[in-house]
Amino acid sequence: MATSPYYLLLLLIPILLLSFLILLYVIVRPRSARIPIKGRHVFITGGSSGIGLALAHQAAAEGARVSILARSSKRLEEARDSIRLATGVEAAVFSADVRDAEAVARAVNEAGPIDVLVCNQGVFTPLELEKQDLKEVKFMIDVNLMGTFHLIKAALPAMKVRAKDTGFPASIAIMSSQAGQVGIYGYTAYSASKFALRGLSEALQQEVIADNIYVSLIFPPDTETPGFAQEHETRPELTSIIAGSSGGIKAEDVAKASLSGIKSGRFIIPCNLDGALLAIATSGLAPQSSCITAFIEVAGAGFLRLAALFYQWHWYSIIEKWHAESSLRNRASGRL
Numbered sequence: 001m002a003t004s005p006y007y008l009l010l011l012l013i014p015i016l017l018l019s020f021l022i023l024l025y026v027i028v029r030p031r032s033a034r035i036p037i038k039g040r041h042v043f044i045t046g047g048s049s050g051i052g053l054a055l056a057h058q059a060a061a062e063g064a065r066v067s068i069l070a071r072s073s074k075r076l077e078e079a080r081d082s083i084r085l086a087t088g089v090e091a092a093v094f095s096a097d098v099r100d101a102e103a104v105a106r107a108v109n110e111a112g113p114i115d116v117l118v119c120n121q122g123v124f125t126p127l128e129l130e131k132q133d134l135k136e137v138k139f140m141i142d143v144n145l146m147g148t149f150h151l152i153k154a155a156l157p158a159m160k161v162r163a164k165d166t167g168f169p170a171s172i173a174i175m176s177s178q179a180g181q182v183g184i185y186g187y188t189a190y191s192a193s194k195f196a197l198r199g200l201s202e203a204l205q206q207e208v209i210a211d212n213i214y215v216s217l218i219f220p221p222d223t224e225t226p227g228f229a230q231e232h233e234t235r236p237e238l239t240s241i242i243a244g245s246s247g248g249i250k251a252e253d254v255a256k257a258s259l260s261g262i263k264s265g266r267f268i269i270p271c272n273l274d275g276a277l278l279a280i281a282t283s284g285l286a287p288q289s290s291c292i293t294a295f296i297e298v299a300g301a302g303f304l305r306l307a308a309l310f311y312q313w314h315w316y317s318i319i320e321k322w323h324a325e326s327s328l329r330n331r332a333s334g335r336l
Contacts, residue, residue, distance in 0.1 A: 021292075024295055030287055032265055034169075034263065035265055037263060041113065041114050041116070042065065042116040044059070046069075046122060052120040052121075058255050067094065069093075073093075073095045099146065100150075114162070115171070117155050118175070119173065121147050122144050126239055127234075145200075172214075173262050174218065175218050175220070178274070184239065201215050202285070216262050218261065218269045220275070223248050258271070
């Protein structure tokens, strides 16, 4: 009895898929790594509140030696007390403005060699670029982008030595934002500062992988922090219409996803389902250490690009409708 060609095709499909997975396993770089936290020095900026404080709590609970840096000495002391009460760990605190490279270098040197550096500092003032003062734009870029450069420059030499001496991989984790994956109305300056972190991270990973240092880029969505509450009070109405429907997630959930990704040596770390889909749609030439995730990116990129076009159509429809209604309201008020 002749073998049906359809039966042969059914046999061929899993063979092709398996062959493709094997190919991806061979070519994905850098190789995956496990980055231990227990007994290691974790240095977190923006560590006095929000995501940074939640990360400090979780790292301390896993047995890490924790240092936190922020501007406010009072809030740092309060954070240290909360970490001690929750975990029994005495965190080291450092008061410095990340815009000041010399102050950052002094704090890093005083803290000692770092195993896991988490660049979590960030500021955000949502406003249309036309209305935003350039001083606010510069402030966001100086804190979000230049502050990250200052931290990495200060910590990297000792991190390289430490990784070589201990034989354990080290990590540099950089807190971006979903606004660093896709631009949103009213986020022009903020998105610019956060998109820039991706270029920094991709190039830096190539520079430090030979030193056994893994870079992670974290993309949290709107997160329930004091800064998020303040941002809601000031952001443009149209921004709230476009971006406000998704709501926020808890800082503890972002910290949990971030720490898990850091320990796995993952380059891109999404924090929810929307972030995971965005990560696939915007994967580009980002490093990828998982052949399974690489396969999902390859298979899903086309479909998610189509979905992205529908999202863009929806957003631009909202913008056009809002401006049309705003124009009518302005004309009506003018007549009155």
